[in-house]
Amino acid sequence: MKILIIGHSHTGCFAAALKEHQNLPGTASFKVLALNVERFKPNTERVTVSEVLSKTGDKSPLQRRNSRAAERIKAADSYASMTGDSLIRVLTPKMEIRLANQIARHRPDVIYTIPKGNEYARFSMVEYPDPFRVSDLDNPDIPAPENTSLIPASVMRAQMRQLAEESGLLYWRAIREMTDVPVVMLPPPPAIRDESHLRAHPGAFKENVEKFGLTPPQMRRQFYDYYADALRAGVAEAGGQFAELPKEVKQDGFLTPEFIRSDPIHANPAYGSLMLGHLAQFAAAITEQT
Amino acid sequence: MAKPHTPYSSLGNHCFWSRTHRNVPMQDVDPVVKGGFTLTPDMKIATAGSCFAQHIARHLQGQGYNYHVTEKLHSVIDPAVARAFGYGVFSARYGNLYTARQLLQLAQRAYGTFTPKESIWEVEGGYVDPFRPNIQPTPFATRQEFDEAQQIHFAAVREMIETADVFVFTFGLTESWVSKEDGAVFPLCPGVAGGEFDDNKHAFHNFSVEEIVSDFEAFAALMRERNPNVKFLMTVSPVPLIATAREDQSVITATSYSKAVLRVAVEQLTNVLTDAFYFPSYEVITGNYNRGAYYGPDLREVEMAGVDHVMKLFMKHYTDGVEEPAAKPAAKPKAEDTDSFAKKMQASLDVICDEEMIEKSL
DSSP states (O other): OEEEEEESGGGHHHHHHHHHOSOOSSSOEEEEEESSSGGGOOOEEEEEHHHHHHSOSSSSHHHHHHHHHHHHHHHOGGGTTOOTTOEEEEEOHHHHHHHHHHHHHHOOSEEEEEOOOOTTHHHHSBOOSSOEEEEOTTSTTOOOOTTOEEEEHHHHHHHHHHHHHTTHHHHHHHHHHHOSSOEEEOOOOOOOOOHHHHHHOOGGGHHHHHHHOBOOHHHHHHHHHHHHHHHHHHHHHTTOEEOOOOGGGEETTEEOGGGBOSSSSOBOHHHHHHHHHHHHHHHHHHHHHO | OOOOOOTTTTOOGGGSHHHHHTTOOGGGOOOOOSOSSOOOTTSOEEEEESHHHHHHHHHHHHTTOOBOOOSOOOTTSOHHHHHHTTTTSSSSSOOOOOSHHHHHHHHHHHTTSOOOSSOOEEETTEEEOTTSTTSSSSOBSSHHHHHHHHHHHHHHHHHHHHHOSEEEEEEOOSEEEEETTTOOEESSOTTSSSSOOOTTTEEEEEOOHHHHHHHHHHHHHHHHHHOTTOEEEEEEOOOOOSOOOOTTSOHHHHHHHHHHHHHHHHHHHHHHSTTEEEOOHHHHHHOGGGTTTTBOTTSSSBOHHHHHHHHHHHHHHHSSSOOOOOOOOOOOOOOGGGHHHHHHHHHHTTOOOTTHHHHHTO
């Protein structure tokens, strides 16, 4: 079975695992298509709602892209208050063509998408200068600094859904339209709990971690959950498939320490290895069903 | 022979039907005559009322005036998401306040002097506030979230009442639904956007001129007790009723009656209240000089051209200079499959009129 994994930086652990382990379990063969490389850039562009609505149809990649965006505008609560001048994120027409060409070239039996997937962390990795917390009964005891704004959980969930629509779901919906094979959404690796690790490997967050400090770990987990829930909900509403992560990669809802890479957000090749086995099993199950 | 002198002889052109319209391009017809005061950029302008008040709020924001929003969301939330949850639509997150009684009761609830018996509706997926049932696309998930949001809301209403320099209120309807138990007024008939209609608990009420004047006077007194210098600017919504609950009346005559009552009430209020003025956006939109051009295809939604005309006059008479409206209508879409959505945007931009729920509920 040929499996194609499409995404951005989170495909790195799969590529590294494939490089390290030539002999993978089962008969699946994997290809990784990373979209964060120069030849695919820019992946996306921002266009006005008016522009989207004025060029819909199914005759060209541009029209098809706009038709998807129009559906998204009509469906999502958070877009309800947009005007014609509002900007929304869409794939570039070139990206649409390149993605379709890649899928045709690889001729996979199953596609996994793990596009983007770090955006939620901009809300939850570092304390904001004007800190906020989300009211959420699932996470009632997240410590809060003084003068913290409270954001209703329903608002933050809508925000995460908008984020998912402009990142993970944007690619998943496009790819799904380009092929008849199953296109399965894969969530990013869970959030990292270990503060000492994050301080030692803050990556791009370095300056702000030093200036404003890290958020409590429960908040990082909370936002990861919101984002994964948004992906899951978007996929379910479209009648698609979502691959849940195996229990081994999570410890109390955080990324299991042995799978942490030396950066604040990504998983390591060991995670990639374990996940490849999981993905092969999941793919076998769904192709058997279909 | 000299014409005889009459009381009309010395009146300005604006007093004469023929002279207000003759050779005047439609978009320049000006029934305002004189503004009540001059807005300065530092003045805090608060808004409330029916759907049409949202246009005023949006325009003031767009023109850099100090649109006073006391119920804000953390800036980490995208403005489109915040707006979908009712933030920034009006000065606080109260949704549409169609009647003066609703406005008065909101203030009383915010200060704890009125607590309606029917104060929460439990629905599938959470809880709905009967007094702002469309404030967000999903119900409040938990009772705790509902209660916290209500406390934040009441604090924001109090802040608005105590700190606004100008309070703009658009009178929308006379027809309403009230609780038989304690007179609480609902913005929408229970059952339309939550709750259940119960003949034993809910009654139709059509507010009279006297009631509207009395309610707004009571609100003004409450506000000025805490904020003595606030100025009031009142408008009447030109948007017709989407439905009347009066079985013996056409929605056309019911609309005519409602708007007439509101217009008379506002006129009386300008006479009995100090620093309270009427702005004739109603006449700009409904006036026959425009031959219905300011209404959309459904003859109900107000076109952007009409809003622009209103706001041009507003800027002319209530600010130091005339400013061209900043907002432009969205480009007209061509594709059929997006027509309904695009029409909605073209006609109303993002004005949220929860009255429409009445038709959807049928």
